[in-house]
Amino acid sequence: MWHFYMGRDLDNEKFKEKLASAASMPKDVVLGAxxxxxxxxxxxxxxxxxxxxxxxxxxxxxxxxxxxxxxxxxxxxxxxxxxxxxxxxxxxxxxxxxx
Missing domain, CATH: 2.60.40.2000 (Immunoglobulin-like)
Incomplete structure (x- = not known):
């Protein structure tokens, strides 16, 4: 079971980093870094x-x-x-x- 916590910037950024890594997408594209x-x-x-x-x-x-x-x-x-x-x-x- 997956749990997502919305409203927390830090949790959201960590999630995006994991998503970018799992999808083999560049972090600058996903995170806007x-x-x-x-x-x-x-x-x-x-x-x-x-x-x-x-x-x-x-x-x-x-x-x-x-x-x-x-x-x-x-x-x-x-x-x-x-x-x-x-x-x-x-x-x-x-x-x-x-x-």
């Missing part, structure tokens, strides 16, 4: 983002479904962005995930 691709220290691509919170040449903050991504560096610029993907270039010194 951000996909971050780092190429060296000069390029970052972020998929499944929700919005740009702050944008300067030393700091870029991006909101995703589950957290905020904070990039610090020098000469940072958003090379391009679409509704669900962006490419950031410059000298990337740090990338952190914040709640």
């Amino acid at each position: 951000a996909v971050v691709t780092i190429v060296g220290c000069q390029e970052v691509c972020i998929e499944n983002y929700r919005g740009i919170i702050e944008y300067t040449d030393v700091l870029i903050r991006v909101q995703t479904k589950g957290c905020q991504i904070r990039l610090q560096g020098k000469n940072l610029q958003i090379e391009y962005y679409t509704n669900d993907e962006m490419k950031i270039t410059g000298r990337i010194c740090s990338l952190e995930y914040c709640k």
Whole structure:
């Protein structure tokens, strides 16, 4: 017998993760999780983002479904962005995930 608890975000996320794993589906598709691709220290691509919170040449903050991504560096610029993907270039010194 299966028991499902609705209304709890954590239980719902765990269920979705198990479902994605069982169905061999990518977690970014099922969970809407951000996909971050780092190429060296000069390029970052972020998929499944929700919005740009702050944008300067030393700091870029991006909101995703589950957290905020904070990039610090020098000469940072958003090379391009679409509704669900962006490419950031410059000298990337740090990338952190914040709640």
